[in-house]
Amino acid sequence: MLTNPLLLTLIPLIADLSRDLSDDERYRRLLMALRQLLPCDAVALLKLEGQVLVPLAVDGLSADTLGRRFKVDEHPRLNALLNNNGPMRFATDCELPDPYDGLVENHRGHLVVHDCLGCPLYVQEQIWGLITLDSLDPSSFGKVDLSTLDAFASLAAATVMAGERINLLARNAEDQRQLAEIYKRAAGSKHNQELIGQSSSLRQLRKEIDVVANSALSVLITGETGVGKELVAEAIHKHSPRASKPLISLNCAALPETLAESELFGHVKGAFSGAMSERSGKFELADGGTLFLDEVGELPLAMQAKLLRVLQSGQLQRVGSDSEHHVDVRVIAATNRDLAEEVRNGRFRADLYHRLSVYPLHVPALRERGRDVLLLAGYFLEQNRARLGLRSLRLNSDSQRALLAYTWPGNVRELEHLVSRAALKALQTKPERPRVLTIDEDALGLDSKTQNHAVSAIDSGASTVRGRDLKESIDIYQSSLISEALTRHQGKWADVARELGVDRANLNRLAKRLGLR
Structure with missing residues (x-):
């Protein structure tokens, strides 16, 4: 009969390696097994993307943790773990700030982590990410044999690799080649904003993005103001064969009608008053890549006809020029208007509408995404924590409930502004800068x-x-x-x-x- 706790923990995980499980379920089982092996208050699995650690799974930490993005250079403990060859325990009196201070769910009246243990994960001899364990009890890990965590980390790495291989096998060979190129570019690029959330509506949107990204089809992104339509356009471009070429954005609502043609197609010297030199338009700048036309419903009808001609022929003329230029551009458009209704009312050309909406994508409103609001709040909290020079910034339970109850007419953009404003208000109420700053419901200003x-x-x-x-x-x-x-x-x-x-x-x-x- 098996009595070794390590073996009893590892055997079910070994059996999971060959199973077709979702990533969420695979990682959930992994963290449950770790907490069984090494009892603690919280565990997390984080993946390194560029210079940012992204939580893929957590157990015992607040829901908003999954939305946070930990920049390695801002978190010395995480940096130390990444640069260590094996497991590492921090001294209980270590002065380095802990990224999880205030985020442990069952904090029993105190918020600061007292015992911290972690281990880097290597996949095919390359650093992949981290496993972290935290406890509010300073004596939790004092007698832990670090070789136990090292053995577990090896199986965790195998679990990660098995999941990624199963995901790759679900794609055809061409998809695998393109995915590898995308990951290669992403690993070397600066981390940017992303589509954050786990709701069914966002998962469906991600699937739609994967479907259309690899094609050359025009995409019309619809949704309310502030839902993140530009992020969807960026995701389509990033996962497309044009990802190595430029993504050029143009806000059609901000275009003066007199300069719209020049902005889109460029002009030659002397074409109009103030045209002191030649200038390339957005179409030429996007040649080989993607042109994102935000608020396309705001274009005047005369401009719509000229845009349609370029989309149909791929030929454009700079303002003031008789010669034509050929461009190879994929167009992604976005609007918060009902363009079909605009067509019926004669405010938008039907032929341009059908040309743009070959593949329509709808971005759900924030109020339709359930607990995604907490993940997004976590993302914005981490941004403000760094901006304000705080060691920890968190929401209490009442403020989390208030965010979930609110209807968000301004969507994600409103949430971003609200978190920034609430962090400042909460800081102003403190006579001294606290180690852990908690945002309460009053600071949100939603109730009254x-x-x-x-x-x-x-x-x-x-x-x-x-x-x-x-x-x-x-x-x-x-x-x-x-x-x-x-x-x-x-x-x-x-x-x-x-x-x-x-x-x-x-x-x-x-x-x-x-x-x-």
Whole structure:
């Protein structure tokens, strides 16, 4: 009969290596086994991407931890673990800040981690990431045999490699080649914003991105203001065969009508007053790559016709020139408008709409993504922690519940602004800079101001919208929300845009369409 605790823990994991499990389930079993082998308050599996450690699975840490991105150069403990050849325990009186301070769920009244153990993971002799263990009890790991964790780390690395190989086998040979190139480029690139979340709607969106990215089809990304349409465009480009070529972005809403043609197609010297030299347009700059046209529904009809011609023929003329240039550009467009409705109302060309929306992608609103709000909050908390020079920045349980209960009319952008504002407010209430700064519900400001106004707008408009179609109901709700905000801010549109978490130019256009300006 087996009595060795290490063997009893490892045998089920060895059996899992050949099973077709999801990554989430594979990593969940791995961390459960680790906590069984080495009892502690929290464990985490982190993958190294460039110079950033990304949590793939956690157990015992707050939900927002999965959304955080730990920059190695900002976290000396994680850096030390990566540069160690094997397991490492930090002294209980170590002065290096712990990245998990304040994030352990069952903190029993105190927030600071007292015992920390970790081990680097190597896959095919290359550093892949880390396993970390943390405890609030200073004596938890004092008698731990580090060779036990080293043996576990070897199996953890095998688990990771098995999962990645199974994922690769699910693709054809061409997909494998392109995926390897993408990972190679990503490993050497600076970490940027990403699509963060685990909700079913976001998982489906990621699948759609994987499907369309490898094609040459035009994509029309739709969704409310602030949902992250530009991030979706970046993800499509990053996973496409054009990833080594430029991604050029153009906000059509910010284009003065007189300069729109020059911005898109370029101009020659003397083409118009102020054209002192030749200039390439966005299409030429994106040649071989991708052109992202944000807020494409804002283009005037005359400009839409010229854009359609280039999309159909691949030929363009600079303003003031008779010669044509051929460009090879994939176009991704985005809008928060219902373009089909705009076509019916004669404000958008039907032929251009069909040319752009060969593959439509809808980005879900934040209120439709459940607990993703906590992961995104964690991402923004980590950004603000570094920006404010804090050792730890966290949400208490009441503030987490408030975030989950809110309807987020401004979506992810509103959440980003709210977290930044709440962190500053929470810091201002402290006479001295704390080691762990906790954001409470009052600092969020959702209960007494924005949230109640949103709820009252819905309640007051309920009888008005009853019996109407969805678009009319949304217009009525938006009008009520904006009108109430205008009253509170005495007609100051900049303050209204700030409260609602929307771009001021977009708010002005929406207000005009709703007849509020």
